[in-house]
Amino acid sequence: MVNVDGASGSVADGQVVSIPDLCKAAAERDPVLGNGFTEIHACHPRAVQALFDFAGHKLSGDVEIVNHRTNPPISPSPALPLDTGGPAAWYPVIDYDRCTSCGQCHDFCLFGVYEKTEAGKVVVAHPSSCKNNCPACARICPETAIIFPKVGESPIDGAEITDEETQKANVKINVDELLGDDVYAALNARKQKRRSLLNQKKIDQALEERRHCSEKEE
Template identity: 40%
Template sequence: TICACSSRTFIDRVAVAKVAALARQAGMEVTLLSDLCELCENKSEAVREIAQTTIVACHQRAVKSLMAFAGEDNIRSLNLRNQTAEEVLAALGIDGSQLSSLDSSQTDEWMKQMEAMPQRLGEDAWYPVLDKDVCAECGKCLEFCPFGVYEMVDERIRVVHPHHCKNNCPACARTCPASAIIFPKYDRSPINGGEEKQERAIKLDTKELYAQTLRERLAARKIKPIIKNWKE
């Protein structure tokens, strides 16, 4: 199973098409997904089937946490976000030297599939997942988030309302002392589940961040009746 992350550009489409073509050529069953995050958010029945396959997607820590959120703990994943097609193929037991001999007739089918996938940047699935291997259950994310994304369930922090999260906002991850909060679609590590420290841990004024987010939420509520009255 390969996630093309159709609404973002983190995973190279040409690399996806090449891996898919050679995997099929090697006799493997290949399925392309437009957005693994969306399937996991909705806890789709397809997630159970996906868990039985090798998942080629983004950072392994992110994929592990995504699938655990959807109820699947035992998975195998490969990282096409920052590894080459040749490296991913090698992990699948496929000779990557065949990449140079691929022609467009072998990859066109996969490229067309990806071109037909929905692209909903700003409206696609965006929400946090938790790395429970490092989460300290301190509750800082619960205290900080004004949108009700998190809840304490049986004395453990849970992402209960992922669809409440504000798109492209990773602020709660920056407040986590354990770096346990992952936004798979964020552009920098470790917030996106990567192992590199591309984004320094910074001390934030969490009260000000909370106040700013709350102001935005209240402002959004005020706009709705104005629009409604105008239509009437």
């Protein structure tokens, strides 16, 4: 079965392995991901590589990834709902080719999804703590390194990044200064900021998504 949220892959002996929800399999460190795939049919290559890396099965450079977001199969199966499989199916993964471990996502997230290692590397430590349909941290990443594979929005979904998108993502902010003593003070702090309209819109959208998910917890 192949759909935008799942994957299928071929291993060295030609066997085809079906994975209904690649995000869920990666979150659960499913051993099937260590089968030594030679070809994978799934979503954007950046997202697939980050998911396998997160699961502890980094893909080699000679694995062919067929992107069914841009090249749909002739007879695609229906896409899985965003929340299929529970909270473990919705969470961020990090493109470490772009990540600088600045810690902005770690400081911005209210739900404890991220941690920093002793070496200072930012990791997704608690994927099940992420709130369904909240990609707020990806919007404020200055390097566009955070990927939510199930988001239908580029480049957050792992699509290749253009120079224009890199400029749009340059939203380096001081989270402590922005939030102050009150999480929701950020909504007023924008009046004090002299940023471009584009960057402010991205920050506002991220704050609103995070606020919405916080209210669900209450």
